[in-house]
Every structure is written in structure tokens, then in C-alpha cells.
Amino acid sequence: MTVVSTTPASGVAMLAPSARTRVIAVIMAVIGVFTVLVFGLGSVAGAHSSLTFNPVNLSVAAPWHVGTLTLLTRWTNVVLGIVMMSIGAEVFIRKPRRGVMLRFGGVAILFLFALLLWAARSPGPSQVSFVNLTAILIGSSAVAMVLVFGSLSGVMCERSGVVNIAIEGQFVGGAFVGSVIASTTHNFIYAAMGGAVIGGVLGLLLAFLSLRYLSDQIIVGVVLVTMIGSLSSYLNLQLLTPFPQLNTGNLAPNLAIPLLSKIPVIGPVFFNQTGFFYLMLVLVGTVSFALFKTRYGLHVRAVGEHPQAAASVGINVVRVRYINVVLGGAIAGVGGVAFMASQGQFQPGYTSGLGYIALAAMIFGRWRPSGAVVASVIFGLSVYLSYILVSYQVPVSIYILQMFPYIITITVVAGLIGRVRPPAADGLPYHHD
Amino acid sequence: MTDAIATETRPSLWVRLTSGSPIVVTLFALVLGLLVGALIIITTTPTVLDAWRGLFHSWSSPGHALKVTFDNVGAAYRTMFTGSVVDPASFWHAVTTGKGWTTTLTPISETLTYAAPLIIASTGVGIAFQTGIFNIGANGQAVLGGIAGAVVGSMLHMPTVLHLPLTLAAGVAGGMAAGSVPGLLKAFTGAHEVIVTIMLNYVMYAFLLFVVLSTPFQQPGQQNDISRTMDPSAQLAPLFGTGSGLRMNYGIFVAIAVVIFAWWFLERSSMGFDFRVTGANPSAAKASGINSRAVLVLVFLVSGGLAGLAGIVQAASTTHMIDGGFLIGSAGIGFTAITVALLGRNRPIGIVWSSLLFAALGVGGRAMQASTGIPLDLAAVIQSAIVLFVATPVLVKEIFRLRTTPTTAVQLATKGWS
Numbered sequence: 001m002t003v004v005s006t007t008p009a010s011g012v013a014m015l016a017p018s019a020r021t022r023v024i025a026v027i028m029a030v031i032g033v034f035t036v037l038v039f040g041l042g043s044v045a046g047a048h049s050s051l052t053f054n055p056v057n058l059s060v061a062a063p064w065h066v067g068t069l070t071l072l073t074r075w076t077n078v079v080l081g082i083v084m085m086s087i088g089a090e091v092f093i094r095k096p097r098r099g100v101m102l103r104f105g106g107v108a109i110l111f112l113f114a115l116l117l118w119a120a121r122s123p124g125p126s127q128v129s130f131v132n133l134t135a136i137l138i139g140s141s142a143v144a145m146v147l148v149f150g151s152l153s154g155v156m157c158e159r160s161g162v163v164n165i166a167i168e169g170q171f172v173g174g175a176f177v178g179s180v181i182a183s184t185t186h187n188f189i190y191a192a193m194g195g196a197v198i199g200g201v202l203g204l205l206l207a208f209l210s211l212r213y214l215s216d217q218i219i220v221g222v223v224l225v226t227m228i229g230s231l232s233s234y235l236n237l238q239l240l241t242p243f244p245q246l247n248t249g250n251l252a253p254n255l256a257i258p259l260l261s262k263i264p265v266i267g268p269v270f271f272n273q274t275g276f277f278y279l280m281l282v283l284v285g286t287v288s289f290a291l292f293k294t295r296y297g298l299h300v301r302a303v304g305e306h307p308q309a310a311a312s313v314g315i316n317v318v319r320v321r322y323i324n325v326v327l328g329g330a331i332a333g334v335g336g337v338a339f340m341a342s343q344g345q346f347q348p349g350y351t352s353g354l355g356y357i358a359l360a361a362m363i364f365g366r367w368r369p370s371g372a373v374v375a376s377v378i379f380g381l382s383v384y385l386s387y388i389l390v391s392y393q394v395p396v397s398i399y400i401l402q403m404f405p406y407i408i409t410i411t412v413v414a415g416l417i418g419r420v421r422p423p424a425a426d427g428l429p430y431h432h433d
Numbered sequence: 434m435t436d437a438i439a440t441e442t443r444p445s446l447w448v449r450l451t452s453g454s455p456i457v458v459t460l461f462a463l464v465l466g467l468l469v470g471a472l473i474i475i476t477t478t479p480t481v482l483d484a485w486r487g488l489f490h491s492w493s494s495p496g497h498a499l500k501v502t503f504d505n506v507g508a509a510y511r512t513m514f515t516g517s518v519v520d521p522a523s524f525w526h527a528v529t530t531g532k533g534w535t536t537t538l539t540p541i542s543e544t545l546t547y548a549a550p551l552i553i554a555s556t557g558v559g560i561a562f563q564t565g566i567f568n569i570g571a572n573g574q575a576v577l578g579g580i581a582g583a584v585v586g587s588m589l590h591m592p593t594v595l596h597l598p599l600t601l602a603a604g605v606a607g608g609m610a611a612g613s614v615p616g617l618l619k620a621f622t623g624a625h626e627v628i629v630t631i632m633l634n635y636v637m638y639a640f641l642l643f644v645v646l647s648t649p650f651q652q653p654g655q656q657n658d659i660s661r662t663m664d665p666s667a668q669l670a671p672l673f674g675t676g677s678g679l680r681m682n683y684g685i686f687v688a689i690a691v692v693i694f695a696w697w698f699l700e701r702s703s704m705g706f707d708f709r710v711t712g713a714n715p716s717a718a719k720a721s722g723i724n725s726r727a728v729l730v731l732v733f734l735v736s737g738g739l740a741g742l743a744g745i746v747q748a749a750s751t752t753h754m755i756d757g758g759f760l761i762g763s764a765g766i767g768f769t770a771i772t773v774a775l776l777g778r779n780r781p782i783g784i785v786w787s788s789l790l791f792a793a794l795g796v797g798g799r800a801m802q803a804s805t806g807i808p809l810d811l812a813a814v815i816q817s818a819i820v821l822f823v824a825t826p827v828l829v830k831e832i833f834r835l836r837t838t839p840t841t842a843v844q845l846a847t848k849g850w851s
Contacts, residue, residue, distance in 0.1 A: 020622060165627065213825040218567060218627060219775065220824060223817050226768055230813035231473070237808035238477045356631045363628075399643035406632040406639075410614075413632075414624040 021100050024415050025092035028107045032084030035111060039118035040078035047073040047121040050130040055268035056138055057254060066264045068130070073121040080114045101364060101415050105378035108408050112385040119392035126392040136384065137269040142342040143354075144373075144380025145273075145280050146171070149335025150358025151365060151372035152287050156328030157203075158367055159291060160321045161304040161425040165221030166206055167332045168355025169228035170199040174336020176232045179346035180240075182250040182337075188275060191250075192337050199333015200326045202228065207325035211318050214429040225355070233348035240346065252276060252341035276338035283331065288369040300324055304423035307430045317430055332358075353406070357383070360409045366420050382408050451835050455778065458826045461833050463790075466819030470811055471506045478807070481505050509807050516800020517544045517793035535678045540796065542681035548792035549684035550575075550747040554770035555788055556695045557608075557739030559779035563699065564732040565712035566619075570630025571740040572767025573637035574611040576760050578741020579748045580644055581607025583660055583755050586667030586745075588649070596666040601687070601745055608741015609734045611637060616733025620726040626733075634767075642757050658757030669750040684750040691739060695781040698735075708732055740767060769795070769813075772820040791816055 051069040084107045091100055122129035150167045157164035174195030182191040206224060210217040240247040252274035260271040291297040299320055302310040307317045332355070339354070340346055357379050364378075365371025386404040394401065450457060475481050484501035487493040515521075517540050527537040554571050561568040568574075582604035586596070615629040644650045645658045652659045669682045698705040711718040711728045719725050743766060748755050760766060773791050777783030798812030822829050829835070 209821070209825050209828070213827045215825045220821065222567075222569060222627075223772065223775075223820050223824065226772065227814055227817035227821070230810040230817065234473070234808045234810035234814060235477060237810070242479070353631060353635050356628055360628055360632075397643045397647070399639040399646070402639040403636045406635045410618070410624070410629050410632045413628050414618045414622040 018095055020415060020419075021095050022092055024100055024104055024411075025088045027088075027411075028091065028104060029085050029088030031107055031111050032081045032086075032088055034081075035084060035114045036078050036081030039114045040074050040076075040081055043073045043077070043118055043121050044123065045074060047124060049073045049076070049117040049120050049122070052130050052132045053134045053265050054132055055272070056132075056135050057268065057272060071117065073117055077114045077118060080110050080117075084110055100419070101412050102374070102378075104415060105364075105375075105382075105408070105412065108404075109378060109381050109385070112382060112389070112404065115394070116385060116389060116392070119389060119394045125395075128392055134265050134268055136381075136388065137265070139388065140377070140381045140384040141269055141273070141277065142380075143383045144376045145277050146335050146339045146342070146354055147358045147361050147376035147379055148280050148284065148373055149338060150332055150355055151362035151376055152283055152369055153199075153328040153332035153335065154359050154362035155291070155365075155367055155369055155372060156287060156324050156331060158362070158426050159304045159423055160300045160324035161307060161423055161428065161430070162207065162210060162321050162325050163217045163221065163427040164203070164206060164325060164328055164332075165218050165356075165359065166202060166224040166228075166329075167335075167358055168351060168353065169221075169225035170202050170329050170332035171336035171339060171351045171355045172225075172228050172232050173198040173202055174333035175340035175351065176235065176336075176346050177333075178337030178340045179250060180246050182341065183246050183248045183345075186250075188250075188252050188337075188341060191341070192276070192279070192334050195333040195335075195337035196330040197333070199336065200330035202333070203326045203329020204322075206329070207322050210429070211321055211325075214431070217427055217429075229349065232346075236346065236348050247345050250341060251344050252338075274338070274341060276334070276341060279334070280338070284369045284373055287331075291369070301423070304425055307425050307428075321430070354383075357405065357409050360413050363416055363420060363422075364412055367422060379405065379409065451833075455826070457835065458829050459776065459823055461829050461835070462819050462822035465822045465829065465832070466815045467510070469818040470815040471510075473811060473814060474506050474509055474807060475502055478505050505805075508805050509801050509811075512801045512804045513794070513797030513812070515797075516540050516804075517795075517797030538679055538681075540800070542679040543796045544789065544793045545685055546680045546682060546750060547796055548788045549682075549688040549750065550743040551766050551769060551773060551792050552688040552785055552788040553691045553746060554740050554743035554766050555773035555777065555784045556691055556781060557736040557743070558767075558770045559774040559777065559781070559784050560695060560699065560705075560708065560739070561732055561736040562774055562779045563712045564708040564728065565715065566729070566732050566736070567627055568612070568615075568630060568733070568736045568740075569627055569771060570611065570615060570633050570767070571736070571743075571770050572760055572765045573630065573634035574608040574737040574740035575744030575747070575767045576634075576637040576641050577611040577744070578604040578606075578608035578738075579744030579755050579759055580641060580650075581610075581741065582667075582745030583663055583748050584644075584650060586663035586749060587661035587754070590664055591666065593666040596664060597669070597749075600663070600667040600749060601742060604741045604745025605738040606741070608737040608739065608744065610737075610741075612733040612737015612740070613730065616730040616737075619733075620729040638761065641755070641759060645755060645757055645759075652754070660754045660756065662754045663749060667749060668753050669746065680751065682750045684746045687742070687746055691742070692781045692785055695784075699781070704731065740770070743767075743770070769816065772816050775820045776823055 048070050051071065053066045087103050087107055091103060116131055119126055120129055120131045150171065153167055153170065154164055177198045178191040178195040181194040182188055185191070202224060206217070206220055209215045209220045254272050255275055255278070257271040261267045263271070291300060299310065299315050302315060303317050303320045311317050336351075339351060343350065358376070361375035361379050362372050364375035365373070383405040386401045389401050390398045481502050484493075484498040488495060488498055519537065519541060523533060523537045527533045554575055558568050558571050582600045585603040586600040589596070589599070591599070611633060614633060615624075615626045618624040618629055619626050642658060645660045650660050652661050669684045669687070671677055671680055671682045672685075673679050673681070699709060707718070707723045707728055710721070711723060711725060715725065718728070744760065747766060748759070769791055773784060773787045776787035776791070777785070794812040794816055795809075798809040801807050801811070802809040
């Protein structure tokens, strides 16, 4: 009754990592050349771009004035392009074992930034002639935060050997429940708890089907996402449309940390955030500590690497997996509430694949919470930069710009696999009899 | 001796019903899925909830609450059936008076209209599944196929004999182009197809919006996200003529051809054999000299090509153009195709039956939305629930106390990321 088996990876000969490193190096160099030619030399000699550093929320404005940084568009972008080319050259020649995709992510961000500088050049076609760097960082931090929640959820589940591909569904469920609770109680703590519960329940369902009945985890996960997606869209029409008071605008309030929030640029980004952001920082530390410094974490990793060996020393493999998948689901559920609280309300389908990008961030971060943060920052910046480029009159269709984060994700995943090693028992069913 | 006699006599109906064979499990999964749907209707429909609340507030009888519940759930499922298969009253009217056949046949015609592209896309997903590949990107591939086909269908002009095949071929080519990306990436870098295809789905949606809003392809004189209309020579014409009012069309024959092709491909062709061996046991496939890299690329070309064909069949048989909402949300046949393939156990015949069922659920869901106000998305929830139960046969057997036969105790082989 084998319905499906996913991924026949053993038996697939892949392109040698060193050859792939060179391909990536060439891609980076080409992006660099393109930047120099189009964004650099393509702009008028006298054109300049202004960088401003205004915090969006003026209550945390620095006590002293932070001026505008005016850059010559042409030469700034030429320098940026040369930096990209030299990173490409360095990778091509040295073929470093680690950090290739990190460099690629950096180049992608630099490219989008160069595009932004070029789009905001003055004299130029755009109405908006400045780039507010602080606002960009704040906006990206909101996306990155959601991705961190998602990839932490992935780390929790996959370190114990269960692939949680339903993160997207847990985001949607959390966003829905979070919006209803936040609208009725006006309390984001309750909303977060509700999101954690719904995420945990979905995690429990995934764990139940894949641990007790040994179903294909990826298939169950994908079907769960489809189910939650349509259920949320059903409930949206059936409940939220007739009772709009259940889905009112609910932006989580910013909690400014005294003094620290007044630091220019950094302050508004790190110390004037919603409670979800601080919770995310705490969770990164907690999960990291729990996985790598505690006895329980050792059990989890043992279960994820070699369940039979773990069982032989008395670890209850199935229980550890249940706990981790439920906790992971809860984290993703809170991530969904955080996303809702940064968007203001629930809309069907508005997570647009963030749950899967979070999975890619988890792979990028080598199944480590700290790595997931770095990866989420890169993906968050790329998502947000392509999103705000819409407000500048770029001669490229906004729909083409929207593709960038997804293409970057695909490239990163393609460049990484084989270079990183997932937990050995990741996604494999465990027969405990 | 007694054993021999027992095997010779035909088992009783009761024994067969509780046997836990795949078909029985599927039927019970259907029942469970419909129960989940009923539960959702009950817990989310205000009138039903009010009736139950009346039990405690105004001490009304439980019978009333039960009646309201059954009325609502019954009305939903009844309209789902009459809207997708046949309305008995209208059928009787047509038989007795000889009039109103169009109205009577419309539901089944609509179901067949939606089933045709679904069968095609699901066959592609099923072939990929049989090779051990999870093609979640069928929707994106169908979108690109639809775009390519609609471009050929609307911007080139020639007689039907050439135009229709060329349009369909363009759809296949578009799907193949979209499918080649995850195939090549998986073959040469090992990138997991699940993430790559999902990300490509979003790329394709963005591309769709881009092309339907760009000058050569956008409907002239329109500011909206609508493409040019395909020439009549590129459309899949209704079977009973354009004036018949029934949308049932030649797409059905395309679907039948695809099913026959899939059967031949999987059961008779040597490439199909390589595919199935790779899916059953990748190491054995490699040891016996099958080029696994070529299989990976080819399976995505076949699967993507079929998805692309489904996209263009959908566009050429119903809307005759594509817009920004093409295959998005509940209309996304690429996503339904995954559930259909799982329900049909990836076999061509199973896929035909499941496609008809899920097309009926979708079409009936639309009728339900129109007459009872219960959103169409319920149909998609029921579909996913059914597939969740089908994917965990042991659960279904435990719920209905079916016997677990040794063959069905074999579980799915799950594998991780790389």
C-alpha cells in the first residue's frame, strides 16, 4: 500500500560541491558586473541618492539630530558592484568550505540595496528621492522576526527527527486565532497564547499522524497546510465577514526600552519593538540553550540522529518527538500571531509562503537557532527590500520584483544541499516495537 | 482442509465490507471527511449555534436544535449533490415532459468540465509520486502552461486543425519549462523539490500578473489583469455545440487520452518502468544501471508537461482567456491534483474516480455557496480531510474496527530532506 515515498536522494549523484561553489562565484560576479554597468555607470554622473535615518516612530527620535547622508549614485553603486565582484572572485579562487551561501545572501542584499539607491536617485524618475535606512531595517526586522519563529519551530521539530512542513499552516492558524482573540480582548498576550495553542494542536495532529501511524510526514504536512488554508478562508467568509469586529485592525504596540531606544538607527530597530520581537529574542536563546546545553537537548539530538541508539539507552523516542513537535508547532503559532500583529489583521493567504521560506532559513542556518537568525535576517531583508521597491518608480514591473525573495530562496537551497547535513533520522518513521 | 474450503467460498458481504482493503478504507475515509465537513458547518453556522444556545437560554426542546442542525447540514450536502450530479426533481420533470434537459444536465456537465483538467494534472502528480517525487509545483506549472497556451491561442491565427494542437502543445511546453527547474536543480544540486516547487509557484503567480498586465498579452483597451481572448480555433469547443448551454467539451477526450497514455507509460514503456523502479527503491534502480539523474529531470518534464496541459485545457475550455486570478486559491487545480493523486493511489484509474469526486465536490461546493451561503472553501477542507484519512489507513481501520490485513500493514516510506 505504498502510496508515496518522497525523495530518492541516496543514489543521486550530485554536482560536486566545489564545482557548485564556482557556479555560485560566477553568479555573484555577474551580479556585480551588472550592478556596476547598470546601476553605477547607468546613472547620470551628477545624480545623488540620499540616505535618511529617521525612526518611523518619532517618540524614539534621537536627542541629537541625525542628518542625511548624500551619496553619488554612480560611484557608490560602482563600489558596491566591485565589492560583489571581489566576493565572487574570492569564492572562486579560495573555494571556502563554509559561508559561501552567506556571502551569496550578502551579495543579494547588496544588489537589492544598489537597486534601491539607483531607483531613489535624484534627478531621476522617482517621486520619492530618499531611502530611509532606519525604516528599511525596522520593516525587515518584522519579516525576519516571523521567519525566526518559523525556523525555530523547524529546528525544534527536525532536531528530534520530524519534518514539520506545516509551518505555513501553523502561521495561518496562529494569525487567524490571534486576530480573533486580539480583536475581542485587545490583549496580545492572550492572542499569543491562543496562537501557541492552535499551533501546538496542529503540531500534535502532525505528530499523531506521523508518529503513531507512521504516515509520510511531508505529505501530512502539506495536506495540513492545504486544509488550514481553506479552513481559514472558509471561516473568514463565514465568521469574520459577517462579524468584522472579530478581525479589527490590531497592530501590536511598540514597547520602547528607555534610553536604548534613542540610539540612532540601532535603537528603533532593536529597542523599540513589539513584545513579539523581544519574545523571539528570548526564544532564540532558550531554544539554543535547551538544545545544546541541557540533558533534554542531548536526548532530542540523539533521537534526531539515531533513534534506535537513543532508545537503547532508555530514551522514550516517541515521547521526545511528541513534545518537540508540539512545542515547535506552538512556536510557529506564536509566529503567526506576530505576523498578524505586524500586518494589523487576518487575511486569507497573506502569509504567501513565509512558512516555507522559514524552512529554507532553517536549512541555511544548519539546523541551529543562531544560524536561523542570520538566515532570517537575510531573507527578511530580501523580502522587505523587494516589497518597498514598489514605492519607487523602478522601470521593472513590481511583479518581477516580487519574484526576487523566492528566487533567492531557491538559489540558496540549491547551493546549500549537500553542503549542510540534516539530522540523520530527519523525516524517517520510527518503529518502536 | 477447512482452510482450502474457506478460500474457495466467496466471503460474505459483511466480511468484505470490514476487510480493510484499500477501496473500503477509501470509502470510509470519504465518510469521515464528510463528517468533518458536517462538524465544521455545525460549529460555524450562526443559525445552528443559535438553536443549540436556545437549549440553555429559552429551554427550547433538543429536538428543535437537532432539526435545525440536520436541516442545515442536509441542505448543504443536498445542494452539493444536486449542484454537481443531478437534481432528481428536475430530472423527473425532464423525463416526464421532455423539456428542461439543459438544466438537468448542467450539473453533471459542469463536473465533467472541471474534472478534465483535474484528471490531467493529477495524472502528472501521480506519475511523479510513483517515481518518489513530490511535485507540489503542479499549480505553478499549470499557470505557466496556461500562459504559454493562451499566448499561442490568442496571438497566433490559423485554422483549428493546426491551432488547437499547437495551443495544447504550447501548454505542455510551458509546464515542462516550469517543471525543468526543480528537476534540473534536484538532479544537479540535490535541492529538495518541495521547497523549490513551492517557491516557484509564487514566482509563477507573480509572472502571471506581470504578463496579463503587459502590453502584448493584455486584452487591448483594458486596464485590468485580463489577457487577450483565445481564437475560437484554439478553444476546446462544447461537445453539443456552443448554443447548447452545456460547457461539457472536448477537453474530456484530452483527459481520456492522457489517462491511456499514463497507463501505457507506467505499465508498458521502459521509461515508465525506470520511473517506478526509482520510486520503489532508488538504490536498486541505481545498481541496475538506471540513470537516476536523467530520471529526475524526465519525471519533472512529464509531470510538469501534464500540469501545463491541464492549465491550458482549463483555460481553453472554460474562460477562453486568463486573468490575474487564474488557478489561485480554491481554483488551484494543481493543489487539488495532489490530493486527487493521493486519493487515487497514483494509479490512472483511481485518479479518474477521485478527479470526478473532487470535481463534483468543487462544483457542488459552488452550488452550495450560491444557495445556502456556506463558503465554497468547505469543499477544499473536506477534500483535505479525506486525504488525511486516506494517508493514514491504520487510523481509519481503528475507527471502524476493520481488520488489518498483512499487506496493508506495510507503511509509507518517508524520507527527509536530502
